[in-house]
Structure formats: C-alpha cells, structure tokens
Amino acid sequence: MRLGLLLSWPTVSLLVLVTIPFILLLRISIAPHDQSGMWSPGVTLRAYGTLAEPELLGALLDSVELALAVAALSLGLGFPLTYLITRMRRRIQVVWLIFLLTTLSLSDVLIAFSWQVMLSKRIGLSKIFVALGLMDEAASLTPSSGAVIACLVYLVLPFTVLTLFPVLSRLNNDLIEAARTLGASPVRAFVTVVVPLTKRPAVIAFVMAMVLTVGAYVPPLVLGRPQHWPMAVLIGSAALAGHDLPRASAMSIFLLAATLLLALLTARVARGRVRP
C-alpha cells in the first residue's frame, strides 16, 4: 500500500507538471487564431501550415548550433574545473560550490544586462584588451554570436559543474596514482584514466547544457544579431507581440520535437563510442 503511494507520487507529479501543460499546448496549437482573445474554440491545422518557412527553419538551425556550441564549451570548461575543485581541500571545495550555487540565484535578465555593459565600448572588457595589447582600440563587442555564447556558458556552467561534481569527487584516487607511478604525466593520466571513467556523467552534463540552451530567450535578444535569433525568440514574438497563440504553440511543439531528437541522437552517438 505504502509502496503504491510512493510510486504513484512521481506519476502524479509527472502528470500534473508535464503531461497536462503539454496537452494544453497541443490543444491550443490546433485552435483557430482570434485577434482579440488569442485563440478560440475549434480545430484547424493552420498553425502547423505556417511552420514551413525559411526563417523558422533558419532559427531552428541557429538554436541547434547555439546549443551544441554552448554545451561543448561548458563541458570543455566545466570538466577540468570540476576536476580541479574535487582535488582541493574540503573547505575550499565548499566555498567553490557555494559560489557556483550563488550565481544560480541571479536572474538571466540581470546577467544578460551585465554582459551588455561588460562588452560595451565605454567601460567594457575591450578597454582591458586594449591595455593588454590584444585589440588596437576600444570597440563594442555586441551584438555578436560570441557575446551570446559567452553569456550562455556563464549561465550553464554551474549546472555542468554540479552534475559532474558527485562523480568526480568519488573517483578512486588509487587509479590515478597507479597511472602516475607507471610514468604517466598528469595530463595523460587525466585523459586516459579520468575521462573514460566519467563518460556517462559527461554525456548527461552535455545533454543538459544543450537542453537548457535551446530555450534561451533573453541573452540572444539582448546580445545577439536578429539574423541569429533562435526559435525561442521567434516563439516569444508570435505569442506576446503577434497575439497568435496557436502559431506560438505549434512552434513550441516543433522545437520540443527537435530538442528531443537532438538529445536522443547525442546520447546514442556517445553510447556508440563508449562500447568497446
């Protein structure tokens, strides 16, 4: 009886928090558009008919590219960072984790605005680059894809570290020490021992970073060029400015399907490589 209750709780939450909203989304996506009330009763496939447009497919590609770039960069940065943190003394580890957790409490709107200021001509990073001799004169670094990616990596990095931390901190030190005594350099020990042992959580961290980025709205809007606005921005435009909720819902389902496909594909590719 108690077991049944426990089992049913996740089922109920899944139903309430995921399934019902999704059914509503599906329902609205097949409703006719209404200029005054956002959507009206009835059934039509009009909204899906508007999806086959070059700017939507372009935006979908932009979303996927952005997600892959951000996921790759945050794993590339996050993995060594987490590894370094797990090798530190316990107390310093806690400080690092608290610091990373704290950044999660900042809103992404605030973070995007901070990057906008940081990348500006007047008081931004470019002044430091000029002082270091990396740039000839101060220039504005937005709008650009680099700015969007930098901001998103900042947003996603804590999730990457927190996903990898439990596994990396439980990593058996003896294995690394054995590799080192047998003559492997620290880098070689990391690549040949640590990386293969942690492939699974790394793939999870990668997929999670990707999924988080696919829905990015504020950073591309504030820091990116309109030519590279991802799907989420266009969905916002259709729903909030265009008052076309059915079309926005159809676009969301389209993006959801694409994201699911991408995540499955990534997991499959990774699994294929892990097999001997």
Added chain:
Amino acid sequence: MTDKSSILARPETGGRTSRRAVLRGAGIVAATAALQMPFIRPARAARSLKVSTFGGYFEQCFAKYVYPAFTKASGIDVQSIEQPEGAQFLFQLAEANKAGAPPMDVCCMAAVDVLRGRAQNLWRSFDPGRIPNFSQLSARFLTPGPAFDNVAAMSWFMTFVVNPEELKPLPDSWTVLWDKHPNAWGILSGSSSQIFEITAKVHFGSIDILMNPEGIDQVIAKIAELKGNVKLWWQDEGTMQTALINDEVVGGTYMHDTAMVMIKNGTPVRSIFPKEGAVESTNLWCQPTSSAKIDEAQEFINFSCTPEAQQLIARYVGSAPVIDRAKLNLTDQEFAAVSSDRPSIPAATEARFKNTDYMERQFIKMVTS
C-alpha cells in the same frame, strides 16, 4: 507599450499602508460600525473603487499623488491595483470578467487593447451625462467610438532620442534615420514598434497605408532600408537605456518621459520631437462589464478629465496630459518634460488591431533575414 516598471521603479513606500496599520484601521472601523449600526444610512456608507494602472512607477505615483486628490474631492476611497502588461493580461481579465469577479473596477488600457476587449464585449459603456468633464479633453480625444466605453487618461511620446556629442547637427526630421549612419541607431523591434507610424508618415504621407497587408509590405520594405544603420533592434526599454548610457548607439526611437528622467540623472541625451511629429500613444480608462461600481467609476473618470487631475499626472506620473495646454497651469519646463507643442503622429491603433499578427510576422521576417 513597454514595461516602465523595470526602469523607473522608485523605492517609494509612502503610498503603501502597512498590513498592521490596515488591520488596526479595520478594527476601528468594525468597532465604530458595530456601535453606530442602527443610525447609518446605506447611501452614506464608505464608498470605494478599485483602480488599476501599469505596475511599478505608474501605480506608485497614481497611488501617492492622483488618487488622494480624487478621494478628497469625492469621498470615494481608491484601492490601487498593479496591472501587468501584455497579451496575457487582457486574456486573464476577460476570463475574470466572465466569472463575474474582475480584479478592478476601472483599468488603464493601451488603445489597441481597448479594441481587443471591445471585440469580446469586455467593456461597459459610460453615460456621457455622468462624465461632463469629458468635453474638456483635447479635440483628438473626443471620439471614443459609438460605444463610449473608453476615456483618455494620459499620453506618452516616442521621440528621436540622440546623444548630442555623437550627432551634429541635431536632427529635426525622422528622415535622418535613413541617412548614412552605419550601426548608429537603436530602434524598437516588432509589430508594436512606432517605426511603422514613422515610416508610414515620412515616406507615405499618412498611417492609413498600414490598414492593409500590401501597404504594410511597402512600409516594411522601407524599414528594411534602415538595417545597415540599426545596431540594436531592442524589445525591452532597459536594453536601449543601457545602450544609450554606454555610447553603444548614437540614438534612435525612445520614450520621451524616460529620456527626460535619464537626462535628469546625468545621461547626455536629447529627446527631439521631429518636425513630422513624435508618435503619440494614449492610455484609456475602461470598466469591465461585471464591475458593480458604475457611479464611482464614472465619478473617477470625470475627475481624471479635470485640469487638476491632468496637472497631477503630468507633474508626478510623468505622462503627457490629454487636455490642451492652455487650460493647464504647467510651467514651460513641466510641460516640456512630458510633451511638446508640435503636432504628433497618432498611433496606428486600428491597423494594429486588424493586422498585429501579419505586422509581427513580416517584421520578424525582414529583421532576421
């Protein structure tokens, strides 16, 4: 209209009553009522009204400066409600109205939302005889439609805001937007952008061209010529404000009242009413049909149409009055902070109501290609 609350919100708490004070007050009222119950006449019972305006700065200033003057004049208490903006607000309001429980008796609507609400029979018609001050409004606000379901509350202007150190001489015409100024401007993006009105007026003579899809295509083709000049297609006013403060843009389209606050805070920008006119958007008072406070609502709206109320709105809320300047005692400086004597370009409300989705889609197509 865009969200003012994020930028202008002042940490003012004076207008708010603490919960404890309310409870204490309620206790006293209850005690007095219990003692005097047999003698009280229903008509003299405390009258009240719930009025909503856009949240943050607007709501705080109305609660602090405008409603108290009305309460003093009428004896009607006003409960100030924060009203969100955007598509979902109207949707929620319509649902609440159907259920017979609107969260407010009078709300402050953007013009296009008045039309959207009207299409759903959301608004009650007012009795012109109960709003005698209506005739005090400027001529352009005297046509509320046959239903008489809205009354002008206040206006705001989209002007040509520039950094005078980066652009000399200062522009006097919107045509300067189309001159050769690569990566110079920040312009509001999307179907709600006043660049539609500006382009229609400057290049096609009037905003009437926006009434049909062919006309919208022509206007968007002309807006597309700006792409090389526009560095920032902004959607949130905070983004444009940050860009102006950090010299990221030379200028662009921006709200006059917010620009005046920026100037007061030391940012070197100028807000220019070009010779073709700045774009004027007006917010209107409406009453949901299920609100029962018919008399109180009309008394409030009648008060809002007085020079006294409009002066308070101009001075403290920072919005343009909807009564001719000659009837107001605003100084030159006070008037210039919110408005201008130059004729304005009216907002294309009808066109936007009819064609919002088309305007949005075509605009996004143009800007993302």
